[in-house]
Amino acid sequence: MKNKIIPYEILYEALETTRILVEGGPEEGELLVLKSFLKHISKVVERYLDNAENGIPVLGHHFAFPTEVFFAYDIVPIVFEGIPYILSALLPEGSESFYDLADSWGHPYHTCTSQKGVLGMTLNGMFQFDVITTPTAPCDNTFASYPVISEIHKKDVPFIIADMPFYHDERGYKYYGAELKKTILDVGEALNQEPDWDKFKKAIDYSNEALKYISEINELRRVAPCPIESMLCPLMTAVLAFIPGQPERALFFKDVLEIAKKRAKSGERAYPGKEKIRSIWPYMSIFFDIGFCEWLDREIGMSMLLDIFNYLFLEQVDTSQDVDEIINGVAKQSMEYPMVRQSQYHADTLIEDFVYLSKEYEADCAIFTAHIGCKQSVSLIQLLREALRDEVGIPMLTVDLDIGDARYTSIQTVKKEINNFVKTIL
Amino acid sequence: MKYDEFLKISETLSNPLVEEWKKQKKKIIGYYCTYVPEEILVAAEILGFRMRGTGAEGTSRADTILSRFNCSYIRASLDLALEGKYNFLDGLIAMNSCDHARRMYDIFKYKVVGEILPENFPLYFLSVPHILTERGYNWLLEEFEIFITELENHFNIKITKEDLNRGIQILNENRKILKEIHGLRALDKPKISGVDILKMNVANSAIPKEIANQELSNILTNVKDSGGNSDNRARILLTGSLIDNPLFIKIIEDVGGAVVSDMLCFGTRNFWDLTEERGNPLENITKRYYYKISCPRMMDDHKRRFEFLKERIEKDKVDGVIGTRIEFCDLNGVENALYEHELENLNIPMLTLDRDYFLGDIGRYKTRIEAFIEQIE
Ligand code: SF4
Numbered sequence: 001m002k003n004k005i006i007p008y009e010i011l012y013e014a015l016e017t018t019r020i021l022v023e024g025g026p027e028e029g030e031l032l033v034l035k036s037f038l039k040h041i042s043k044v045v046e047r048y049l050d051n052a053e054n055g056i057p058v059l060g061h062h063f064a065f066p067t068e069v070f071f072a073y074d075i076v077p078i079v080f081e082g083i084p085y086i087l088s089a090l091l092p093e094g095s096e097s098f099y100d101l102a103d104s105w106g107h108p109y110h111t112c113t114s115q116k117g118v119l120g121m122t123l124n125g126m127f128q129f130d131v132i133t134t135p136t137a138p139c140d141n142t143f144a145s146y147p148v149i150s151e152i153h154k155k156d157v158p159f160i161i162a163d164m165p166f167y168h169d170e171r172g173y174k175y176y177g178a179e180l181k182k183t184i185l186d187v188g189e190a191l192n193q194e195p196d197w198d199k200f201k202k203a204i205d206y207s208n209e210a211l212k213y214i215s216e217i218n219e220l221r222r223v224a225p226c227p228i229e230s231m232l233c234p235l236m237t238a239v240l241a242f243i244p245g246q247p248e249r250a251l252f253f254k255d256v257l258e259i260a261k262k263r264a265k266s267g268e269r270a271y272p273g274k275e276k277i278r279s280i281w282p283y284m285s286i287f288f289d290i291g292f293c294e295w296l297d298r299e300i301g302m303s304m305l306l307d308i309f310n311y312l313f314l315e316q317v318d319t320s321q322d323v324d325e326i327i328n329g330v331a332k333q334s335m336e337y338p339m340v341r342q343s344q345y346h347a348d349t350l351i352e353d354f355v356y357l358s359k360e361y362e363a364d365c366a367i368f369t370a371h372i373g374c375k376q377s378v379s380l381i382q383l384l385r386e387a388l389r390d391e392v393g394i395p396m397l398t399v400d401l402d403i404g405d406a407r408y409t410s411i412q413t414v415k416k417e418i419n420n421f422v423k424t425i426l
Numbered sequence: 427m428k429y430d431e432f433l434k435i436s437e438t439l440s441n442p443l444v445e446e447w448k449k450q451k452k453k454i455i456g457y458y459c460t461y462v463p464e465e466i467l468v469a470a471e472i473l474g475f476r477m478r479g480t481g482a483e484g485t486s487r488a489d490t491i492l493s494r495f496n497c498s499y500i501r502a503s504l505d506l507a508l509e510g511k512y513n514f515l516d517g518l519i520a521m522n523s524c525d526h527a528r529r530m531y532d533i534f535k536y537k538v539v540g541e542i543l544p545e546n547f548p549l550y551f552l553s554v555p556h557i558l559t560e561r562g563y564n565w566l567l568e569e570f571e572i573f574i575t576e577l578e579n580h581f582n583i584k585i586t587k588e589d590l591n592r593g594i595q596i597l598n599e600n601r602k603i604l605k606e607i608h609g610l611r612a613l614d615k616p617k618i619s620g621v622d623i624l625k626m627n628v629a630n631s632a633i634p635k636e637i638a639n640q641e642l643s644n645i646l647t648n649v650k651d652s653g654g655n656s657d658n659r660a661r662i663l664l665t666g667s668l669i670d671n672p673l674f675i676k677i678i679e680d681v682g683g684a685v686v687s688d689m690l691c692f693g694t695r696n697f698w699d700l701t702e703e704r705g706n707p708l709e710n711i712t713k714r715y716y717y718k719i720s721c722p723r724m725m726d727d728h729k730r731r732f733e734f735l736k737e738r739i740e741k742d743k744v745d746g747v748i749g750t751r752i753e754f755c756d757l758n759g760v761e762n763a764l765y766e767h768e769l770e771n772l773n774i775p776m777l778t779l780d781r782d783y784f785l786g787d788i789g790r791y792k793t794r795i796e797a798f799i800e801q802i803e
């Protein structure tokens with residue numbers, strides 16, 4: 001059977017190569033979080049590859065959907081926004097050739113690379129989805145890119161959309177609950193499968209368990225020096241995207257929690273040297289350079305405490321309720337999911353979240369990666385800068401870049417800007 | 427009003443009719459998108475004023491707030507607001523149209539209201555679904571109901587069914603006249619230029635609709651009787667990002683292209699569809715806005731837009747399509763790319779062009795458009 005998810009094969013090889021390098025490279029006790037990440041994610045990707053090879057249908061979907069809900073079916077889930085960025089971290093040439101393919105098709109250069117990468121891979125015939133689905137959130141790039149990916153992919157592949165309303169209130173949650181339920185059932189119909197609600201509940205249980213560990217980890221991030229390496233920020237983003245509703249998700253966060261607890265007890269950081277600056281990243285960290293976060297910790301003593309994907313304003317969903325109630329709970333989670341919560345609603349949420357987190361975590365500064373693709377977030381940079389200055393008393397640096405494409409702003413330039421900024425604080 | 431005088435309204439932000447309206451102590455509300463239901467504003471005797479960048483000399487004020495990755499039209503309109511040029515407004519409506527425009531609600535809230543505009547300046551946000559479903563229709567109906575209640579409470583007015591029906595009639599008349607005028611531009615010998623059509627549409631968006639209807643029907647009568655002009659090298663349909671500045675169309679027409687059709691917010695997208703006049707007025711208004719020729723913000727409606735485009739190409743005897751994108755406009759950028767591929771399959775030439783709101787590089791646009799016209803001539 002033809003490999004329907006070729007980028008995952010590339011990913012698996014890249015993960016294994018990195019794993020061998022990391023296992024054999026650093027001293028005992030170093031890069032523990034990365035090691036755990038590679039171990040768990042490799043396992044999941046390997047499983048996806050096996051399943052795809054055994055004819056399990058491939059479901060392409062947006063990160064703003066909690067993948068758990070689709071585990072009511074036998075599927076191989078592919079989160080579009082995950083694959084270009086993880087490859088940009090692991091491959092020397094990143095995902096550049098895929099972005100270029102999308103550009104040469106006519107996709108404007110300024111759209112979000114998170115979806116453009118999958119468009120390029122699709123143009124290249126590397127994915128064969130059986131169904132594609134997305135909510136209408138959180139941004140123009142979603143509205144613009146998904147229909148194109150589905151159009152180019154194959155005309156007869158079902159493309160299912162759930163409308164996510166703008167308001168994050170009871171009226172909005174109710175509307176979206178109904179949309180999500182319809183989407184789940186439509187996906188089943190497209191796959192010719194009946195939903196297995198027990199499997200669905202089990203997937204949510206795994207994520208609930210992970211959520212418990214995440215909140216404990218985030219408690220430990222308050223400790224100074226921060227016992228967790230900055231690298232957890234991009235790694236956690238990847239785990240949320242790549243390991244939904246599976247035991248490995250909980251296992252990874254359990255590992256991280258153990259590591260953090262030990263360090264917090266002995267007042268250690270992940271790296272030698274002092275924690276000089278505690279920083280908060282109201283947008284995402286950088287994906288295209290895997291060594292960047294280590295550089296922050298080691299070279300300038302900066303801890304990246306949290307980015308937009310690392311603090312989850314989510315409540316666990318009680319799986320003892322009836323299915324409709326569970327779906328409503330997941331719908332609410334989906335609307336409050338990182339990035340969706342802040343991107344799809346008024347500025348107040350982004351501002352209040354990061355003013356709150358900066359205070360709670362005693363950040364000394366903020367760094368905003370102004371991603372060229374993300375027009376709604378770059379619109380709010382100045383509002384946030386002023387709020388952090390006036391309400392928390394901390395400065396915010398903005399770096400214009402593409403988080404998944406090293407060519408837009410080089411890592412050297414990013415580092416230089418951060419170095420200069422740090423000099424003004426210390 | 428003379429023809430030229432009417433078109434001149436498009437050249438400035440405010441205009442004498444706005445001033446007259448203000449003198450009568452009547453309200454004016456700015457809005458950012460064609461999904462804002464003007465019928466309801468007319469019913470409330472409020473003048474709806476489409477937000478523009480007309481007259482902005484740059485974006486230096488706006489750039490202290492927005493990013494260089496933001497649409498220059500949005501930055502231009504914000505610049506004017508920060509300069510106080512929108513102080514004639516009594517309120518602003520934004521909606522989830524595109525990511526740049528929807529953030530204007532936030533920017534006005536934090537940076538304009540209370541500083542440039544009074545503390546009690548009302549801001550309103552409309553949430554419009556992004557796909558066409560029955561649930562979405564009901565959501566929008568509810569949104570419009572809430573909007574009416576908010577208007578009533580804020581301005582201490584009552585909006586009755588009769589008022590809504592009056593709004594529907596006035597807007598329908600407006601759209602019918604604009605549609606008829608569009609017919610005159612699309613004749614074999616167009617009786618009106620693309621430049622004048624845009625000016626007319628812009629002027630129409632900035633004055634009371636009753637007056638616009640009188641003026642537009644006078645224009646219609648006069649233009650109908652005029653001789654046409656077939657002296658052009660190619661008949662062009664223009665689509666893409668917002669255009670409120672006729673200069674871009676002038677560049678096309680100066681090099682021999684006749685802009686005989688369009689698919690623009692200040693054009694067919696705004697006036698093509700009418701509202702049903704029988705039955706429940708609010709339901710009719712909702713249906714009109716929900717199912718009208720959509721903009722690329724409607725995620726599942728590209729096919730219908732393409733059908734409309736093809737129909738205009740055929741009926742308006744278009745030789746070539748120009749699709750423009752203001753830099754950083756993701757929605758129209760991708761939509762144009764889709765059209766380009768689809769039209770290529772039909773052997774219909776299309777030029778896609780990125781531009782800045784201020785049209786700084788006229789030479790480049792001219793060269794590209796001239797080459798395109800040569801290619802299709
Ligand atoms: S990064 Fe911004 S533009 Fe990209 S998917 Fe997320 S919200 Fe959309």
Ligand code: SF4
Pocket residue numbers: 497498499500524525526527667668752754755756757758
């Ligand atoms: S031109 Fe594009 S980016 Fe600018 S306001 Fe219109 S839709 Fe938004």
